[in-house]
Amino acid sequence: MVAEIGILLYPGAQMSAVLGLTDLFLIADGIAEQPTSVVPRLCVRHLSLEHGVARGVFSSDPAPGEASRHDVLILPPSLLPPMDRESAAPFARWLRARHAEGAALASICAGAFLLGETGLLAGRALTTHWTHAQALRDRFPAAQVDTDRLIIDGGDILSAGGLMSWSDLGLKLVERFLGPVAMAATARMMLVDLPGREQRYYSAFVPRLTHGDTAILKAQHVLHASEGREARLCALAERAGLEERTFLRRFQKATGLTATDYAQRLRVAKAQELLQFGQHPIERIAWEVGYSDPGAFRKVFLRIVGLSPGEYRRRFHT
Template sequence: MAGALTEIGLLLYPGAQLAAVHGLTDLFEVANRLAREHNSACVLRVSHWRLEGPAGSAAARVFDTNPDAPGAPAILIAPPSLGELQTREAMAPLALWLKAQHAAGATLGSVCAGAFLIAETGLLAGRAATTHWVYAETLQQRYPQIIVDTDKLIIDDGDIITAGGLMAWTDLGLKLIDRLLGPTIMAETARFLLVDPPGREQRFYSHFAPKLRHGDEAILKVQHWLQAQGARETSLPAMAARAGLEQRTFLRRFSKATGLRPLEYCQHLRVGKAREMLEFTGRSVEEIAFAVGYADPGAFRKVFLKVVGLSPGHYRARFGAARAANR
């Protein structure tokens, strides 16, 4: 199959819901077929991964839609589970492998109880995540540093995406199709499968998807740091120091790796956080501006308009939860 391959790996851990694994596999195949009809240069490669070897010491592909292609997964998804939650000890080997893949640039995703596997990596500490409401209290108790928010079906935090309900694999799958193949293919996939993706067909308001698989470890380290702390109170000297680079070298390498200057990159991350608050909270624009790191609400409004194409007030009026509830 010709085209630029992006591999999505699905994890077959003990108790994983096979309906979700096979459903996502079919979902991405439908998207690929529609993308080919549009002469898209992008192709989704889907693989299934399971720990093998002595005591589960190594992860291996046990299914691959493009078995002869080289490369590693750009995205790894922990599906739901219908069984008992695994112990932390049982999850440790796979969590360790996931953490290494994330450090190499892979985006991690989870659905429902799959959030426990992502949480075991330690990468969600200090960050928001969602899971099925049944598991919310247990997730919070096991991993108290996570901000558990089960009011949201999906929390897209750039390099980590968590989805809540047992059937939210459809929402996660469509979000990834939107990110990788574009909103047109996402919308057509949803229509073909008779799945309703509310709001996700808004091509001009797609969430920021940072480039992570560029191979520059120093820059990737800074990106993970910025994502984890919301790009608040950052400065060029602080970012360069975090990368262990001289400032001019850091600027050059950051722009080459991400396609954005550091200031622009931080603006996109902050606006992403602000959009969530505008959609799901009643906080004022001034409060949100301060929460995401802007002391001047006027400057925040200008940046938001530049990045999103709408003012904060118009964005809330169009996409806020209160409007959705009244539809």
């Protein structure tokens, strides 16, 4: 049995990811036990779209022909701004048709915008690079964007976060088609981590400041000036000039977070900086960012970052 993997070369597609994925799949194919046939277990094709018709520009099949089907189609990352809807429309139509024929669709980083144009993401979870999160939510409000996660495998729809997460997606697909043993061996051969990382290990808190609610913006300025330590409801509501219940409702609507969670994320962001660049013990850092109880600090840090403060320092300390 041959698994057909297509990589779509849309305008601006990052070729280093295209070629890296190709190498990963060919390494995995060589590691897996070969059938008696000369046809590989994994067939990788690079595809371009011309006038709504896909054309193969590369195939790992030693006797290449046009694939009658695709098991998965990958939308690689891009270093360019996402395509506008008019330019993306022919690609989206072609992808939607292939999905209807049974192909899984997978995006990496900004490839999620092209995936979104297919209209298949309503109610579906997906991820992208954390700096694209708000733009993706604004463009596709029916999708459930979760940039804490590096890989989201929804079966027929997969997505990966940052530019280099093509390796994580590639290993996930190797596991799907060749099994976990081949996946682990491929990761060892390429000296890359097994899937399991989370994007929130690397992301920074990017607050919404362009929502247009000037009253809430005043309260946000107070929170930022104090790095989250001034989080008393009465003080924030007074600064915004709002009754407390009204303030809570409008703050969450404007920022997407409760005032408490917003303050916690500011405190954790400061703690990440101190852990990465400083030498102070974790108990002192907890105190400096506003937590008198180091245990409570550790719980909040783990919930937001996905690592304990000690694990974060070991991984990222400079």
